Structures are given as C-alpha cells and as structure tokens.
Amino acid sequence: MRQHISFYVGDTLHTLSNLPPEMTLLDWLRDQQNRAGTKEGCNEGDCGACTVLVGRLEQGALVWRAVNACIHMVWMLDGAQLLTVEDVRGADGQLHPVQQAMVDEHGSQCGFCTPGFVMSMVALSTRADLAELEGTLDGERIINEALAGNLCRCTGYAPIVRAMKKAAAYCAEHGEPISARTPELTARLRGLQDGKTVELRSPEGRVTLPASVDALASAYAQDPAAVLVAGGTDVGLWVTKRLRQLPHIIAVRTAQDLHKVHTRPDGALWIGAGVTYTEAMPHLVAHLPAAADTLRRIGSTQVRNAATVCGNIGNASPIGDGPPIFMAAGAQLHLRCGPEHRVVPLEAFFLEYGKQDIRPGEFIEGVLIPPLAQGSVCGVYKVSKRFDQDISAVLGAFVLLLAEDGTIEQARLAYGGMAGIPCRAKKAEAALVGQARTQATLLAAQAAIKEDFTPLSDMRASAWYRATVAANLLARLFDTGATGNPSNSQTLENWQEVAHG
C-alpha cells in the first residue's frame, strides 16, 4: 500500500499525498502550479481549451493522450507524464513545429483556445502515421477527429487545419521533437510503476487506487457509499458543475486486470471496465464495422481518451451512445460484488430512468459483445444537432438476421434518446420478424415504432423529431439492406459526392 501518488509535469517529479479527492487537474495547474497556459473555457470537457497531454506506458510503450484537464482529477495522473502547453517547446526555447505552424498560418486570433488546440495537434503529430495526413480526404477526417473536442469561435478552423497539415508535413520529414524523447521518458515512467494499491487521505476525504480488480471489489464492498470513477468524464461534472464533494473515490482504471480488451475464441469481444473508448476503438470497429462512424463521434478525442466503454454503460444515461449499439449486438454485462460474479443481458441492466439492476457494492467488470451472426445486416445511426461531439437526439442501432431468401429471421432494434433508458423497440421488431424486406414491412415497423416510444421534448429535439427520425432510420436501414452493402453508405458521414467546379 502506497500513500502518495507520483507523476511528472514537464521534467519535474511531483509526489502528492494530501489531496482533496475531487481536485481537478485544471485547478491544480492554474491555482497551485502557476501554469496559466492551460485555459478554462467551459469546465465541463466540451471546449478543449484545457487540453493537456498525458503520457503513459501502454503495453510497455509510451503513448500520448490528449485529455481535458477540467474534468481530469489530479490523482488520475499517478505514474504518468503530464505535458502542458508550457512543456512543448524545445529545450532551446524553439517553438514546437505545431506552434510555429499555428503562428505562420494565422491559426490563432483571440488565442484563448489556442493552447488547447496546440496540445491536441501535438498529440496528433506524435502519431506514427503522420505522412498520411496530407491532402487526402482521410487526412482531413483524421484532423477533424483529432480536433473535434476543441472549439474555436474566431477562425472558422480553416487556418488551424492548414497549420496542422503543415506541421504534420514538417514532422513527417524532420521528426517530432517530443517523440524523440520517448526512450528517456519511457525509462522515467517505468521507475514510477510499482503495482501497488494507493490510498490517499486528506482532510477532505480519500481516494483508493486499487491495483487489481480484487482490491477494487474489496474496497467497494467495504464502502458501497464510495463513488467509483473510471474516466471521470461524467463524475467530473458532478464536481465542476453540481459542486458535489466526494468524500471517498475508488478508481477503476488503476486495476490493471480491468484493462483487457480482446476477442475470445468464440468470436465475442470482451471489454474490461478499465478500457477507454480510444483503446477499445480498433477492436469495436473490427467487431461492428457498421458502428465505426458513430463510435468515432462519441464525445471527442479527449473524452474518448479518458472515458471508458463500461463507464458509458454504468452511468445509465438515456442518451449514452454505447449502450444501444451494444444492446443491438446482444451484449452481456459482467457484474461483480465482493467475490460474487453475475452476468445480465445489457438490456436487462437498465430498469428505468436512474435505476439499474445493480446492488450496493456491485460494479461492472466488463462487457461481452457476441459476434454478429452470418447474414446479419447492421446499421448504426447517430443523429445530433451538431455532427461532432454532440449528444444524440436519437441513436438507432439495428441488427437484422436474414434468412437465405431475405426474410427477416431476427431483429434487434435498439434506440437511445427515445425513452428514459436505452432500450429496444419490441413492437417494431415484432413487425419485422418473419417478413420480407418490403415497403409494406417497413411501413408496419415504422408505425410500430410510434407505439414503442413516447419520447421527450427538450433542448436537443422535440418528441415529434425523435419519433419521426426513429422511424426514418428504419428506412435508412432498409435502403442499406437493399444495396446489399452493410455499411452506412447512405449517411452524411460517408457522403462522397464532391462539389462541382
């Protein structure tokens, strides 16, 4: 048992033992470390002005992840290397190629979002596949994805994208300066890993950082009133916006055995509770190719770098994007309470708004997503006011199992945003099963959708819009099936028509 945490900020080692549990990294940097370069724009993980880089050893290799410091808690840094905008210049004071390109391309106007952009861009410039960034549509998509979590109100983004391309070209040719320090930083971080459970105590409360799932189970069983925190992208807002104090936090991601993500011999994908969306992404995309376009729109890069797949399930939001997708795929949730294990179908986990099938001291160990059966048609559609980094008005995730003659044998239609919990459209499913994929079948299913749900009206969408889109997405699924192409070829994500002229 260790009673302190250790991490590097730039080249300085910080060892902290007395820390309010909910102290955010942003407040700590600005108020206690005089690092005012990292800005507070929204304090809720949406604008990216506070973006910093966290370096960690993943499978032994140093990986940089951009995260939002405003909803990242300081204790999360145990064993990590932090870089803020003050740390990315060269030792000789020379601007990082990203910084220089931002200057040269007029990528800053008011400059307030700029440090956050710089950090997201530096994260991108440390990628090994930099050379691909230039010119191609895919390149722009990678840039859009990397910058989706950074808002700029002045530039209209065009000069920032130009700067990113320029910096990428420069780094591809001359090397990226931070990557050049990898051996040294890797060695430094190895020295911080001792595999121990940590208990931090302060007058304001305590934080338990269990090293293993067993340690987590035991700590949570002892204090079921504690708050479990994985990526903190949701709990962070309890702190910054609802001003909640959290006297006992138990960390999830420190349990190393919860970091497994792999495909089992039976083809099912296991995602442990400590796995972030970013870590799960390649596995999920391979497992559910039709969900790829939606998965990359969950949160932003910063959010996906911190948020876990299981946390997205555990917080039971009616508008979380992961649950309907996994539900349509027939996922099962693995729960644990002390020594006891339990498995529930994902759809049975959500009981009603704010209520789940989970007992005091019980937590999610992981989610198991079975493979899609041969002959399945799958469509996943996220509809939101803004394309990137927006909470869905409606998310539809559909899996149809077709017989050889094209008849629908099974249907799993899962929706987010349509009810108090993510749930399946049972009446619409019934309208599909046993039917051929005809216009009449579609109309019957669309009519049934209206029976399945009575959605809410709020600032994201009206009940009318939600109900209409929920039905229209079935039409999209039918179109997809008709072309025999199991991808989302009909959506704006993949709209390839290039303007004339």
Place this chain on the structure above:
Amino acid sequence: MVDPQKTVAQQAQAQAQAQAQAQAQPGAVPPHGPTLVAGGASSSLRHESAHLHVAGEARYVDDVPLPPNAVHVALGLSSRAHARILSMDLGAVQAYPGVVCVLTAHDIAHHNQISSVGAGDEPLLAEDHVFFCGQPLFAVVAQTRHAARHAAVLAKVEYADLPAVLNIEQARAQGSALVCRSLEMTRGNAVQALASAPRRLAGQLAIGGQEHFYLEGQAALAWPGEDGEMRVCSSTQHPTETQHMVAHVLGCPNNLVTVEVRRMGGGFGGKETQANIVACLAALAAARTGRPAKLRLDRDDDMMITGKRHDFVIDYDVGFDEQGHVLGVDMELAARCGWSADLSGPVTDRALFHADNAYYYPDVRLRSMPLRTNTQSNTAFRGFGGPQGAAAAERVMDEIAFVTGLDPLDVRLRNVYGITERNITPYHMTVEDSIAGEVMTQLAQECDYRKRRAQIREFNKTSPHMRRGIALTPVKFGISFTATHFNQAGALVHVYTDGSVQVNHGGTEMGQGLHTKMVQIAMREFGLPQDRVRITATTTGKVPNTSATAASSGADLNGMAVLAAVRTIKDRLITFAATKWQVLPEQVRFTAEGVGVGDTLVPFATLVNAAYMARISLSSTGFYKTPKISWDAATGRGRPFYYFAYGAACAEVVVDLLTGENRMERVDILHDAGLSLNPDIDIGQIEGGFVQGAGWLTMEELFWDPSGRLRTHAPSTYKIPACSDRPRIFNVKLMENLPNREETIFRSKAVGEPPFVHGLAVLHAISDALASVDDYRTYPGLNAPATPEQILRVAERLRSKGGVGHAQVHT
C-alpha cells in the same frame, strides 16, 4: 472627374493609379508616402501576439498573478423569470467557511444602476424584483473561488411569481411593451406601391438568437489603490464605459478609476456592455474589502446572465413585377430584447438600416419593434442587428425568385443598388459606392454558379434522400456607429530615445488583429521593423473617452488616430532634420533603410536622439473623427454611414431528408476589404465570420423552457460549429485593387462584421435543397436556425404538400 460610364471599381482603381503617378514624380516624394518596410500596413503580418498564444504565454484577466490577500467573487442568481422577492436568507452563504462578505443591492451605497444607454432599467444587483431567470441577486466574496461558488448556491430565496413574457409571440399577445422607442423609416408610399404592383407576396421570417460563446468567459480583477483609486483589469470591449460604470457604482469621479485591457479571449459584441456587470461587482468587492477582487464567471453562469444576439420575427409584404423587380416593401421587424434596454435601440435600428441589404426598394416602409421580455437582455453581437435585417432582404429576393421562376441570382442582380440612379436607401442616404452587382457577377463566374446550379437540379431528380442546394447572396454593410458621437478615436504614440516606439490607442484587441494593424501603421510610417514598435494594453489612463471597439470600426477609427499621432511626431522630426541638415522638408523620407535626409541616410534612432537633444517632443496624441456622417432618428434621414463594405458568398450544401442533417460542401467568398491593411488577417476575419454566421443560421439554437429558464447554457447543450462543420471546400478571396472611395486609413475597409452576413448563403442553399422535395413547386419558407429538426419539419411539410407554410403567396 468621375466618368459615369465606368464602374465604381474602375473609378477607384483610376484614382489610385493617379495617386501613385503623382507620388512617382521626381522631387515630389511626399513625406508620408508608403515605404517598403516588410510587414507594414497594407501587407500581411502575423498577429502581434501569435507567438504568445501558441506558447500559453498570452495573459488574459484570469492569468494575472494574484497577491495572497486577493478575494474571489461568485454570484447568486434568480431562479425565476419574473417575480417579487419576498425574502432572501443569506445566513448559510455568509456562514460558509472562507466567505468574507456577501453583497446585495443594499450594499451599493451609490448607484445600483448600469444601463449603458441611461435607461435606468438595469440594476446591477436585483432589488425587490427579478426580471429574468439568471439575474444576479447577490455577490459572495470569499478567500477562494471554490468557497465563493459553493457558498453562492446556499441562499434561500422566496419569490412571489409574476406573469412572465418570454418570447416575441407572447410579448405581442400581451400588448407589446417596448424597451425603447420604435424606429420607422419611410421613403415614397409603400402602401400605394404594394396595392398597384402586378404581383405581391407577404410572409414571415423567424430568425433565432445566438450566444457569443467567446472562449474566455467574462472576467475582471479590481485592485483598490490609495485614496479611493480603483484599477480594473477587465475583459471588456469598452474600457471607457466600464470605467464610467465602475465610478458610477462606487460613487466616485471617473479620474479615480483606471480600466485596463491587454486582450480578450474573444468578444464578438458580448463584452461591449455585458462586461460592466462583472467589472462593477469585482470593483465593489474590492472597495468593500480593501483587497484585490476577482470575478470570473463560470461558463454556465455567464450564459445564464449575459445577453445574446436578438432573435427576430420579421413580417414582410412586398410588391414586384414579373421580371422580379421590387416595387414596394413594407416590413415590421420585431425583436426579443430581454428585460432591459441595453443596446436594443441601436441594434433594432441597425436591423432596419440593413433590411435592404444590397437592394433598392423604390417605395418602402420599415418599422422596428423592440419588445421587452423576461429573458437575458439581448445585446451587441457581430453585425448588431444588421444580419437579421439582411436576412429579411434575402428572404424577399429568394421568394420573389421562387414565385417568378427566375434564378435567385438574377432577381438579386436586378434589384441591387445603382450608382447614379436607384441609389437612395430607405433612410435617404445616397449609395455612392455600390459594387454588390459586380461582386456577385464576378463570384458567380469564378465559382461556376450557374452550371453547378443546373447540375444540382439534375442530381436531385434521382437522389431519394440526399438533396443538394446552392445559393449566392451578397452583403452591403454600413460602416460607422449610427450614434454619430461614437465615431471618434484617440491615440498616444511615444518615440523613445533609442528609436523604439510605443503605440497606445483606444481600441481593444479581442483576436481581430486590431493591435497588429495599429503596429503596422506605425511601422509603415516610420519605416521601422516590427520589433521596434510595441503596442501596449489599452488603458483609460493613456487614451481617455474612447468608443467601444465595435461596429467594425476599430481599425478605421483608431488607425486614423494612430496615423495622426505618428504624423505629428514625423512632422516635428522632418522640420528638425530639414533645419539641421539644410534640406527641404520634402527631402526627408522615412524608409525601411533609415531616414533619408537629402542624399544621406540617417538611422531612425540617430535622428530621434538628435531631436531629443534639441528638445523636440517625441510624443503625441492623435485624434480622429469620421467626416461626412449624420443621422436623425426622429426624421429617419441622414447619412449614418461613411461607406459600405461589400462581398458575396456562394454556398453549396447537402441535406439528408431522413434526418434533416446537413453539411456545407463548398463555399466561395469574394469580399471587399478596400486596400486591405493586412490581407491575411482580413481573410481570417472572413473565414471566421462566415463560419460564425453559418453556425447562427444552422446549428446554434437557444432554448428556454416554459418557465423561462435557458436550457442551453453550456457547450454541452449549445452547439457552435466544430472543426468538421467548416465547408469541405472553402475558397476565400479579397477583391483586388479596389481602394475605398472614402479617405479611410490607407483606403482600407472595415472587415469585422460584414463577412458574418455571408452565412445567409448557407440558409438559402439549404432552402434550395429543400425546395426539391416538392419539385420546386412550394416555397420552403425555412426559418433559422435551420437545425436538423427545422429542416426535417419543412421537408415533411413539403412531402405532404398543401401544409400551411410560413409564407402565403398572393398574386
């Protein structure tokens, strides 16, 4: 003389050539002629703070290091839209650990009043009534920001609710109380023109508001000094007004208060008057405690408290002929102004000033209706009502085109202002510089508008769910504050004995590159490189009685003031050098290599030092007031604008008819910045202004619940454009060789607000895509913001045909 056969652009070009020739005469080199110093005015230079921005070293208010005794302020807000306060129990707030004191309206000994227009309807802290949900009730002063925020939510307030008026519809239904006078502009007889027109249509356009979403929230830091002095670092666009408000609230003369602004993290109009709330409360806390006090609003509080762009409902009635010529226009522009007057008067005025956009209305009547509501007090926002007015003009052109079957571009071209005729605005100003038609024509050619429009129509015939649309819209934007007295500026320039220069002026830097342009003016005039010219923070202690940095006027006004100050010093140096070296004054020239005195080259620093030794003053103020302008609201007549800035945008979109989602495929913009002071920075203003305008008209939606609580008060719920929302293809160009006809700073044109209006092309492109649903037989009548939901509603209405549209066509 002006040749009427020539276009304005050609005339201006000819003028510039004539000037250049005059300057090229041997022996006649004017002392103030352009020099070739790299990065000087009229050439591109990087933002003066860019190297600080990217390194996190640019300081904003919240980054200023605080002394250990500083206190922090947080606010308690009304939870009701309209109510009488029965009681306010602040015991728990006061008792929270770390709280120093709690301030209410009773603690404001002097004036609890911050109406910027003197309307007297804006208490700093609520007294016995609250008028909107989010109104500040009290200020908690505590040792830490954490303590202040936690304490602020502990108040127990009892209210007696009163009827609340939340939107334009309710306000009209309940008798239309106004926050200020309505303005009417008339020319000719609109009623008669409408009655006799061959064709006529009437309709209604609803257009939403917009949150500024400056990335840096409102913030101020107040330092109490000796003998009642107060120094305030504020994120304000209007340091002078902030100074006056602080003095007013503290009950002291203006000379005790100094307001300083190094830079803002964005403003967009949202820090013109709204910064005063924060600065005054910080100053009040500092005065009360005798300690430096900081108030930085949390983002949600910021959005709950501060005003936004006005939403409008515009009713229009227009007469026209079969060729699409407008004959008569009658419009009423109703705006949700919020709970107090703030700047709603001039904002709704400017909506009227731009309800013609670039078009001549032969007979016209325009009326504003600034409605009082129990919502945030709407305020300045880039364009200041102009974009809403222009939206009405574009709706009218688009709908006329639709019902006559003409290409909307042709209708627009047929109605643009002429130069020698059809050139009088509804406010009786003669338009002397109209180039809207040329800009549109040039853009249409360059972006292949007509061919693409035909291809899009063809495409839509066979595409079931993805529909494309295209539109090309112009902008003509009036430059000058319509409050004539604001059109003045001051500067203070110091030359130090080492030849380095410090430039101070009354404008504020919010990202638009104003400071860079001011540095460039001094560089060009003195022939100095960038590192010899330093810009300082804007402070009321150096340049007093300034105007807000607003109305796109920052560079026009302050640039001329800086130029005046610089030339005063130059003239002294020229006289000195001519005497000392026995040459004619005309033989002293400031060049990049040094000061040419006759045939010798004297380093600038040498000349300056010699002048100092000879006891020549090396410091000067500069002053400027815009000529030619006047405006009388009572008669609705005058020349409120010195000149107009022009441009045109062509947008192509794709719309998904199953969900209403949409995307900008391609945008081309051609914009008139005169002889740009800094082409790169101006292109940045155009790109950014366009995306902000497109955001306003598409995804940005403000939503109040039925109780009057704003539910979109953070970026999680209020969506401004993100990186992937920029157009896939985005071409932005400046009009070339087109000097301002008026004598502005180096013949440049203002560029802050006009490009915002280019967003209208996107709204109309979406409308064009939607029109395909019913095979171009029913006018979509698309309102803004065209969110996916709004688009899907229109698509469903057109699909079912015969639904009740927003526009009824009378023929």
